[in-house]
Amino acid sequence: MAATNNTIAIATVDLSKRFNHVTALDRLTLSVARGQIFGLLGPNGAGKSTTIKILTTLLEASSGRATVAGFDVAADPIEVRRRIGYVPQLLSADGALTATENLTLSARLYGLHGARLTTRVREALAFAGLETVAHKLVRTFSGGMIRRLEVAQATLHTPEILFLDEPTIGLDPVARRTVWERLQQLRHSQGMTILITTHDMEEADVLCDELAILHQGRLAVIGQPEALKAQVGPEADLADVFAHFSGAVIEQEGYYRGIRQSRGTIQRLG
Amino acid sequence: MLDWLYESAAVTDTEVRKLARDPTELLSRAVQPVLWLAVFGQVFSHVRGIPTGSLRYLDYMAPGILAQSILFSAIFYGIAIIWERDLGIVHKLLVTPARRSALVFGKAVAAGLRGLVQAAVVYLVAIALHVAIRWEPLPMITVAAGVFVGSCIFSTFSLVIACIVKTRERFMGIGQLLTMPLFFASNAIYPLDIMPDWLRGIAAFNPLTYLVDALRGAMIVGGHSVYGDATSFGIMLLVFLLLLALAARLYPGLAR
Ligand SMILES: Nc1ncnc2c1ncn2[C@@H]1O[C@H](COP(=O)(O)OP(=O)(O)OP(=O)(O)O)[C@@H](O)[C@H]1O
Ligand SMILES: [Mg+2]
Numbered sequence: 001m002a003a004t005n006n007t008i009a010i011a012t013v014d015l016s017k018r019f020n021h022v023t024a025l026d027r028l029t030l031s032v033a034r035g036q037i038f039g040l041l042g043p044n045g046a047g048k049s050t051t052i053k054i055l056t057t058l059l060e061a062s063s064g065r066a067t068v069a070g071f072d073v074a075a076d077p078i079e080v081r082r083r084i085g086y087v088p089q090l091l092s093a094d095g096a097l098t099a100t101e102n103l104t105l106s107a108r109l110y111g112l113h114g115a116r117l118t119t120r121v122r123e124a125l126a127f128a129g130l131e132t133v134a135h136k137l138v139r140t141f142s143g144g145m146i147r148r149l150e151v152a153q154a155t156l157h158t159p160e161i162l163f164l165d166e167p168t169i170g171l172d173p174v175a176r177r178t179v180w181e182r183l184q185q186l187r188h189s190q191g192m193t194i195l196i197t198t199h200d201m202e203e204a205d206v207l208c209d210e211l212a213i214l215h216q217g218r219l220a221v222i223g224q225p226e227a228l229k230a231q232v233g234p235e236a237d238l239a240d241v242f243a244h245f246s247g248a249v250i251e252q253e254g255y256y257r258g259i260r261q262s263r264g265t266i267q268r269l270g
Numbered sequence: 271m272l273d274w275l276y277e278s279a280a281v282t283d284t285e286v287r288k289l290a291r292d293p294t295e296l297l298s299r300a301v302q303p304v305l306w307l308a309v310f311g312q313v314f315s316h317v318r319g320i321p322t323g324s325l326r327y328l329d330y331m332a333p334g335i336l337a338q339s340i341l342f343s344a345i346f347y348g349i350a351i352i353w354e355r356d357l358g359i360v361h362k363l364l365v366t367p368a369r370r371s372a373l374v375f376g377k378a379v380a381a382g383l384r385g386l387v388q389a390a391v392v393y394l395v396a397i398a399l400h401v402a403i404r405w406e407p408l409p410m411i412t413v414a415a416g417v418f419v420g421s422c423i424f425s426t427f428s429l430v431i432a433c434i435v436k437t438r439e440r441f442m443g444i445g446q447l448l449t450m451p452l453f454f455a456s457n458a459i460y461p462l463d464i465m466p467d468w469l470r471g472i473a474a475f476n477p478l479t480y481l482v483d484a485l486r487g488a489m490i491v492g493g494h495s496v497y498g499d500a501t502s503f504g505i506m507l508l509v510f511l512l513l514l515a516l517a518a519r520l521y522p523g524l525a526r
Pocket of ligand 2: 050165
């Protein structure tokens with residue numbers, strides 16, 4: 001069931017996820033165009049990781065639909081998996097293995113073998129800038145090296161779409177930049193669509209073509225960084241946008257709701 | 271099918287590399303069988319408190335202790351799985367198109383290989399204590415096969431539990447809770463005949479019983495199997511397949 005619309009990489013319709021009593025994701029509807037770097041922003045617990053996990057087939061949605069690379073995540077998870085890469089929120093390369101071993105395992109699980117596997121692993125090491133430490137255990141690596149390894153690992157099979165959950169969290173400014181460069185490189189050389197989540201406004205500004213801000217599982221706003229800034233005010237930066245569309249707005253809403261409620265109480269009393 | 275084997279082999283290869291790199295755990299797990307055989311086995315051999323026919327008690331219990339060491343190390347396999355979950359390694363495996371059953375099978379095979387190394391250590395201890403070991407090729411292959419399948423069973427069982435409890439604390443509790451009954455409700459250190467009926471009933475449903483039975487028939491001079499290899503291995507393979515199917519279903523839940 002390939003998508004008719006070839007310009008859309010990711011589309012969700014009313015996507016929701018409930019964990020017992022917590023609504024982690026509440027009727028999320030959005031689409032991401034091919035070749036974009038798309039940023040998912042939002043405070044802790046906003047539902048960013050939940051969204052990524054549903055889109056990468058790790059988690060089933062409670063309701064709603066999602067299409068990734070033209071395939072429905074619930075109906076055709078294997079087709080989706082063949083076409084995506086995923087870098088989890090935690091640094092998750094296996095520390096007890098070398099860089100090469102980490103890459104080889106992923107390459108094999110993506111069905112690569114023979115000369116193609118060898119070539120792709122070598123290219124991945126070069127891409128990550130880890131040729132000289134290819135046979136060192138990953139537990140001896142710095143955070144930046146591990147992240148570059150993970151990006152390389154997630155793109156061994158040249159996926160159409162790459163998902164990264166807070167790719168630069170905990171990295172120093174230099175390491176952060178090298179990760180950004182790698183992502184931009186992937187987009188330019190392969191036209192890869194990239195979806196990242198981040199708390200870092202600079203990252204969102206530098207890297208992303210389009211942003212969505214989630215709050216308490218709901219889509220607060222979606223748009224290009226410049227458009228969002230303009231919407232908030234002439235001097236506004238992304239931090240203002242973020243505050244406006246997540247914390248601040250909700251505080252206001254709570255305030256209004258508070259007034260309405262107390263009014264209701266007064267009316268009843270009256 | 272070939273793809274499935276290739277994926278399994280990829281996982282096994284990775285696991286074996288990790289084991290080879292860190293053999294300390296493997297060696298430390300050898301301490302327990304040494305204690306059982308050297309202390310418990312020696313003492314009860316002298317007491318003659320347990321009827322083992324013409325066999326010395328030490329010889330009688332050696333296969334049981336081999337099976338025990340397999341059980342005790344395989345049952346903590348799930349800890350490693352929970353560890354991998356906490357690190358996000360499980361998530362990385364699960365976003366690949368690799369079949370879930372292949373991932374789980376690959377891990378089981380690695381546990382099987384590790385069981386063989388462990389068996390070699392138990393053999394060394396047994397030799398040192400002058401246990402009457404059979405050295406003919408066919409019985410030794412039977413022992414190796416039993417050790418391998420037994421390790422696969424208990425490691426996969428452990429993985430299933432890990433998928434259900436998901437946290438290390440709960441796993442440790444349940445792991446302790448399960449291993450002792452599995453061990454004592456089996457023929458590992460005393461014959462089924464001297465058990466009360468209810469316990470014998472439970473033992474008949476315990477895969478460890480069939481592992482011990484097969485090992486007892488093949489490992490020691492004068493030992494014999496009650497059920498016969500065909501029955502013991504048939505039951506063990508069936509249990510393994512059922513556990514494998516269950517594990518393949520539950521494993522993806524670790525990413526939630
Ligand atoms: N497995 C789970 N069981 C129960 N609740 C969960 C589970 N996973 C997430 N949640 C809840 O769902 C909500 C959204 O979580 P999610 O991890 O998607 O947030 P996030 O935007 O990624 O936050 P962060 O910035 O902290 O990573 C939170 O309230 C969280 O507690
Ligand atoms: Mg998150």
